[in-house]
Every structure is written in structure tokens, then in C-alpha cells.
Amino acid sequence: MSRKFIVGGNWKCNPATVREANTLLKEWKKALPNVDKSKVDVVICPPALWMSSLNESIEALGMSTCAQNVGKNDAGAFTGEWTASNLQDINISWTLIGHSERRTKYGESDADVAEKVAKCQDAGLNVILCIGETLEEREGGKTDEVNKRQLGAVIPKVKDWDKIVIAYEPVWAIGTGKVATPDQAEETQAAIRAYLKEAAGAAVADKVRIQYGGSVTRDNCAELITKPNIDGFLVGGASLKPTFMDIVSAVGPSKMVEMWPKYEEKMKKEGCNETAIAAFKYNYGVLVSGADVMIPESKLDPVDKLPEYEKLKEKPDPRLLRKTLILKLNGGLGTGMGLDKAKSLLTVTEGNSFLDLIAKQVANMKKSFKTDLKFMLMNSFSTSQDTLDALSKYSELGTGSDLEFVQNKAPKVTASDFSPADWSADSSHEWCPPGHGDLYPAMLGSGTLEKLLKKGFRYMFVSNSDNLGATMDLKILTHFVQSGAPFMMEVAERTDADKKGGHLAKDKATGGLLLRESAQCPEQDEKEFQNVGKYKFFNTNNLWVDLAALKREFRKNDGALPLPVMKNSKTVDPRDKASTKVLQLETAMGAAIQCFEGASALVIPRSRFAPVKTTNDLLALRSDAYQLTEDFTIVLAPERDGVPPDVKLDGMYKFADAMEKLIPNGAPSLIGCKKLVIEGPMTLAKGVVFKGTVTVKNSGAEKELAAGVYEDKTVEL
Numbered sequence: 001m002s003r004k005f006i007v008g009g010n011w012k013c014n015p016a017t018v019r020e021a022n023t024l025l026k027e028w029k030k031a032l033p034n035v036d037k038s039k040v041d042v043v044i045c046p047p048a049l050w051m052s053s054l055n056e057s058i059e060a061l062g063m064s065t066c067a068q069n070v071g072k073n074d075a076g077a078f079t080g081e082w083t084a085s086n087l088q089d090i091n092i093s094w095t096l097i098g099h100s101e102r103r104t105k106y107g108e109s110d111a112d113v114a115e116k117v118a119k120c121q122d123a124g125l126n127v128i129l130c131i132g133e134t135l136e137e138r139e140g141g142k143t144d145e146v147n148k149r150q151l152g153a154v155i156p157k158v159k160d161w162d163k164i165v166i167a168y169e170p171v172w173a174i175g176t177g178k179v180a181t182p183d184q185a186e187e188t189q190a191a192i193r194a195y196l197k198e199a200a201g202a203a204v205a206d207k208v209r210i211q212y213g214g215s216v217t218r219d220n221c222a223e224l225i226t227k228p229n230i231d232g233f234l235v236g237g238a239s240l241k242p243t244f245m246d247i248v249s250a251v252g253p254s255k256m257v258e259m260w261p262k263y264e265e266k267m268k269k270e271g272c273n274e275t276a277i278a279a280f281k282y283n284y285g286v287l288v289s290g291a292d293v294m295i296p297e298s299k300l301d302p303v304d305k306l307p308e309y310e311k312l313k314e315k316p317d318p319r320l321l322r323k324t325l326i327l328k329l330n331g332g333l334g335t336g337m338g339l340d341k342a343k344s345l346l347t348v349t350e351g352n353s354f355l356d357l358i359a360k361q362v363a364n365m366k367k368s369f370k371t372d373l374k375f376m377l378m379n380s381f382s383t384s385q386d387t388l389d390a391l392s393k394y395s396e397l398g399t400g401s402d403l404e405f406v407q408n409k410a411p412k413v414t415a416s417d418f419s420p421a422d423w424s425a426d427s428s429h430e431w432c433p434p435g436h437g438d439l440y441p442a443m444l445g446s447g448t449l450e451k452l453l454k455k456g457f458r459y460m461f462v463s464n465s466d467n468l469g470a471t472m473d474l475k476i477l478t479h480f481v482q483s484g485a486p487f488m489m490e491v492a493e494r495t496d497a498d499k500k501g502g503h504l505a506k507d508k509a510t511g512g513l514l515l516r517e518s519a520q521c522p523e524q525d526e527k528e529f530q531n532v533g534k535y536k537f538f539n540t541n542n543l544w545v546d547l548a549a550l551k552r553e554f555r556k557n558d559g560a561l562p563l564p565v566m567k568n569s570k571t572v573d574p575r576d577k578a579s580t581k582v583l584q585l586e587t588a589m590g591a592a593i594q595c596f597e598g599a600s601a602l603v604i605p606r607s608r609f610a611p612v613k614t615t616n617d618l619l620a621l622r623s624d625a626y627q628l629t630e631d632f633t634i635v636l637a638p639e640r641d642g643v644p645p646d647v648k649l650d651g652m653y654k655f656a657d658a659m660e661k662l663i664p665n666g667a668p669s670l671i672g673c674k675k676l677v678i679e680g681p682m683t684l685a686k687g688v689v690f691k692g693t694v695t696v697k698n699s700g701a702e703k704e705l706a707a708g709v710y711e712d713k714t715v716e717l
């Protein structure tokens with residue numbers, strides 16, 4: 001049977017004045033003018049003194065007023081008490097009974113609670129009966145026993161079960177910010193229902209609603225409410241905020257309840273594993289909860305000092321290499337550069353693709369460290385085959401599941417109603433890769449994490465395959481391991497050119513490190529976001545992860561890492577702008593820094609960060625401004641003094657094949673070039689040398705720029 005949801009707001013002895021209470025009700029009215037009573041009951045428990053005066057406004061919102069307590073007595077000489085009938089008399093038809101604060105702070109026994117319930121039954125009052133175990137009891141394995149005892153005392157007094165709601169509130173979760181995990185709450189509430197069945201019969205067990213209470217917020221409610229034995233919430237602290245209405249909305253006409261079964265079925269049919277499903281469910285839950293993904297300035301402190309690569313003192317320990325995996329993220333298609341295959345197949349320099357260079361780097365590292373380094377790739381469903389083919393000539397790298405694991409797929413979400421996107425013309429368009437934050441669930445779900453740990457691997461160095469500066473560095477590995485940090489991010493100093501990208505910061509509340517991406521910055525804080533003097537560091541996506549700590553985090557969070565979720569608006573068929581609007585839910589792997597307590601960061605030289613995002617980067621890389629070293633890394637020529645040339649190609653060269661046509665004879669010399677701007681159709685002859693700041697323009701038909709030295713000038717062809 002389906003039970004109607006019920007959400008309670010237990011204000012306890014708050015707020016300070018009745019005026020504030022009225023203001024809160026007005027805020028709620030703005031946020032959600034009227035609750036859909038057919039879907040959810042909402043009861044509000046103000047301090048007793050205000051019940052009468054607030055009742056009308058509460059009812060006007062489609063909610064009911066609920067007392068926080070009631071006497072076990074009838075009318076008479078009971079100073080300070082009120083009776084169940086008194087409540088009925090002032091049109092209050094609900095009360096809480098047995099809240100843990102009444103039990104622990106005012107000595108209410110199971111017998112007192114039972115007597116109160118009996119009085120309410122006689123008066124026809126609805127009761128929310130609160131039960132739950134203390135931390136000590138949970139840790140002593142007594143959770144179910146305590147709940148049974150508290151509930152068992154009441155069962156003989158109940159004649160009308162329609163007037164009873166149970167609120168399971170683990171005492172350790174009340175007001176602590178420590179919410180029970182959805183699985184913990186579900187497991188306990190299922191046991192409560194099983195006991196009800198045993199003691200009061202199947203019909204009762206089936207219809208009685210069981211709320212969960214204890215640090216419920218709008219951020220965690222969407223996930224909890226998907227559990228079959230959680231029929232709503234009893235909310236304390238979060239019910240004193242305007243955003244309490246987000247909890248009501250998440251529970252009432254819940255998209256999660258309505259849509260999740262469809263997603264689950266779709267993902268199962270597609271063969272997605274449990275971890276992939278759990279990861280998407282978390283992301284979808286965040287979407288439908290309407291949780292605020294913004295990180296305002298007021299919540300942040302800047303990070304001023306960090307350890308620096310040049311100052312590391314640890315003595316490099318080569319033994320650690322045998323416990324370390326080098327992982328390259330290779331899920332990206334080079335769509336931005338007009339490719340429909342893995343971006344890493346692009347030729348970078350001297351006939352080598354990114355993959356060739358990576359393979360040669362690894363072979364070289366094995367030689368120089370005299371160790372058999374473990375190397376793997378995370379591919380996506382669209383890059384796997386091409387990549388394995390391209391790497392087959394480097395058999396010493398490994399093959400099959402020893403060489404790769406494949407990123408998960410996630411369903412696209414219809415933007416208008418959050419239903420699973422449907423595109424029968426080509427159902428492959430209904431799926432998308434869920435961002436590189438999927439690294440963690442993909443490692444877990446593919447069994448790779450477990451396999452590596454079993455084989456004695458403990459650490460992972462992960463970087464993007466288009467960052468050829470990201471090589472294994474024993475000094476960094478040793479520093480990471482000896483620091484004992486579970487997670488470490490290589491960061492570089494932001495310059496004006498990086499001000500639009502994300503930055504590292506400290507969470508004011510916890511002191512922990514986090515990343516703020518531009519999509520997470522409220523508009524009014526944009527100036528501070530771009531202040532590179534204040535927020536000095538950016539994430540290079542070269543990350544170091546303790547695999548044992550990763551496994552612990554998964555365990556702690558029910559098999560999903562709670563990474564910030566980004567909504568990417570697209571059309572279901574990316575090439576058909578008129579097709580259905582969809583949202584792609586993505587996470588970023590660097591954001592995991594906030595999930596690990598004690599995570600750290602290291603400032604590295606720019607040479608470890610040389611990504612190729614555009615054909616501008618590619619042209620520069622192909623030129624003599626960069627050199628290919630003996631260990632197959634690409635570094636800036638020493639003459640450049642650490643500063644890459646600033647190349648701005650016309651939009652017509654955005655795609656790699658167009659850029660190839662611009663330089664049919666190879667890249668021009670850029671070793672002495674500060675800035676190069678190319679505008680209009682042209683080709684560069686063999687032997688073109690740019691120096692200083694040069695602009696080349698052509699507005700007519702394609703022309704060739706003749707060989708020669710061009711220095712600090714604008715050339716019109």
C-alpha cells in the first residue's frame with residue numbers, strides 16, 4: 001500500500017520571538033504558497049505558547065499545528081501541564097510524544113509515553129510517537145532492541161492506528177549534523193515495520209507511517225525519501241529556515257519517487273552496474289532536491305600558503321613506485337577540435353600522438369626507475385576501442401582490463417520534467433558520460449579498485465591524457481605518502497589568464513580545502529572569484545589518491561562519493577539544436593578534495609601543467625617553442641623563460657584538420673614569439689619565423705605567407 005508522506009517541523013524552543021516565527025511563515029508562503037495535501041501532510045510544532053496565535057497562519061499554508069508534548073493527566077491539579085482534550089479544544093489535532101529530549105532531559109519513561117498515548121487515543125488526537133537509540137546503544141548493537149522496547153510499551157494502548165505516526169529519531173543524529181545514511185535509516189525503519197507486523201499485524205504495519213528524524217536538510221532529504229520505509233521526516237534545525245519548503249517539495253510531489261524507478265529500470269536494462277546506478281542516483285537526487293549548488297564568498301577563506309615543489313625535503317623513496325598506479329583519463333572526444341575520436345589520438349609532435357608520448361613516457365620511466373610501473377587508462381565507451389587499437393603496439397603497457405577500465409554512462413535528463421530523455425531516432429543520444437568525477441565510481445564498479453588493493457597497490461597518480469607535463473615524479477609521490485594525506489592536488493599559481501577558471505579555497509566552517517568552479521560562484525561574488533591575488537591557486541587535475549582512503553570514503557557514503565553536481569544544458573542530439581532540451585549531470589574529479597578529511601595541495605611548477613585544449617595550444621606545441629625531451633615530455637624551450645607563446649588563430653582554424661591546412665609544411669618558428677594572431681584564410685610557407693607580437697591578416701581568397709622573419713608587425717596579405 002502506498003502511504004501518504006508526512007513532514008514535521010519541530011521548532012523545539014525556537015525562534016526567540018513570535019515575530020520571528022511569523023516572519024518565517026511568511027517566507028514559507030513566498031516559497032511554496034500551498035502544500036498539496038493530497039500528497040503530503042505537513043505538521044508544524046511551535047513552542048506551546050504560540051500554538052493558538054500561529055494556528056491560523058499555519059493552516060492557511062495547508063499545514064497543521066502540532067504540540068511538542070502533552071500531559072499524561074486529565075484536567076486537575078497538574079501545574080504546568082495541559083491535556084490532550086485541551087489541545088482539541090483549541091483546534092490542535094496533533095502532538096509529538098516521547099521526543100528524545102523529553103525522555104533524556106525531563107526523565108520521561110516508556111510508561112509515561114504509553115500513558116500519554118492512551119490519553120491522546122481517548123481524545124482522538126493524532127500522535128507522532130518518537131523513538132530511537134543513543135550512540136552507545138547503536139554501537140552496542142542494541143538499536144532494534146531499544147526501538148522495540150519503546151514501541152512495545154505503547155502498542156497495547158493503541159486502539160486506532162490511523163492516529164499514530166512513528167518518528168524514528170536516532171539520538172546521535174539529532175542536532176548533530178550527523179545524518180543516518182539512507183541505508184542505515186532504511187534498515188532500522190524496516191526492522192521497526194517488521195516488529196509492528198509481529199506485534200500489531202500486517203495491516204497495521206502496512207499503513208503506519210514512519211518518519212525519519214535527525215539532521216535532515218534539504219541537501220540530504222531527496223536521497224532518504226527514495227527508501228521504501230521512509231515515509232517522511234521530522235525536522236528540527238532545518239525547519240527554522242525558509243528552505244524548509246524545499247524539504248516539503250522534495251517529499252511531496254517528489255520527482256525522485258515519481259521518476260527514479262524509470263531511471264533505475266533504464267540503467268539496469270543498459271547493463272549499468274550498481275555503483276554507476278548509485279552515483280547517478282546521488283546526482284539526480286541533488287538535481288531534484290533543488291539544492292543550492294552555489295558557493296558564496298561568505299563561506300570561503302583564501303588559501304595563502306601551501307607546500308611548494310621546489311622546497312620539498314623528503315628523500316625520494318623508489319620502493320613506493322611498486323605500490324603506485326599511474327592513471328590517465330582518456331574519456332574525452334576531441335569534439336571541440338572537430339574530432340569524433342579520442343582526443344589523445346591527435347598528433348602532437350614528431351609523428352607522436354598523445355597516446356604515443358604517454359606510452360613512451362611510461363616505458364622510459366620504467367627504465368629510469370628500474371621498476372615495473374603500473375599504468376592504466378580510464379576510457380569512455382566512445383574512446384575505448386580506438387585507444388586499445390592504438391596502444392596495441394606497446395604491449396608492455398598491458399592489455400584488456402589490466403590496461404583500462406571504462407567510464408560509466410549516465411542517462412540524460414529531460415530539462416522540462418526531469419524524466420529520462422527519450423530519443424528513439426538514435427537511442428545512443430539518450431546517454432552521456434558523467435564527467436571525470438566518474439573516475440571514482442567507475443573504479444569501484446568495474447572492480448578495478450578492489451583488484452588493485454588486493455595486488456598491493458595503495459596509491460594512484462591520476463592526470464588528463466592531454467597534459468603531457470603530468471609525469472610520475474618520485475619526489476611528489478614520496479611527499480604525498482609521507483604526509484599521510486588521503487588525497488593531494490597539484491595546484492599552480494593563477495595568473496590573469498586563469499582568472500575565469502576555478503580556484504582552490506578553504507571552507508570557512510570546516511577549514512577543509514575545496515574547489516570553486518565558475519558555475520558555483522554567485523554573480524555578486526564574481527569579482528572576488530577572479531581576484532587572482534586572493535585566490536592564488538588553481539587545480540591542474542594532477543591528483544594523488546590513497547586508494548585505501550578512497551575505499552573508506554565509499555563505505556562511509558553508501559557507495560557514492562558526494563561530489564558537487566554540475567548541470568550541463570544541451571540538446572538531446574547535440575547536432576540538432578531543435579531537439580529536446582536535456583540536462584547532463586556531471587561531476588569533476590578534483591572536487592573530491594572536499595570529500596577527504598585531511599586532503600592537501602602542493603604548488604607545482606607550470607611545466608607539470610601543459611594541457612592542449614584548443615588548436616592554439618596544439619600549434620604552439622608543434623612549434624620550436626617546445627622541445628621533446630629524452631624522457632618524452634614536452635617542455636618549453638629554455639629561451640622562453642617559462643612563458644608559452646600566446647597564439648590566437650581565427651575561428652576558422654578551430655578544428656584540427658583546418659589547422660593542418662594552415663601549416664601544410666609544419667609549424668612556424670615561435671621560439672621568439674610573444675603573441676601571434678592569424679585572421680583570415682591562408683597557408684604558411686616552409687620557413688616562416690614569428691618574433692615578438694605579430695598579426696597576419698587576409699580578407700580575400702586564401703593566400704600563402706612567404707618564408708621569412710616577421711617581427712613585431714601586422715602583415716596584410
Ligand SMILES: O=C(CO)COP(=O)(O)O
Binds near residue numbers: 177
Ligand atoms: O529532534 C529532531 C526533530 O524532532 C531533529 O532535530 P534536527 O533536525 O535539528 O537534528
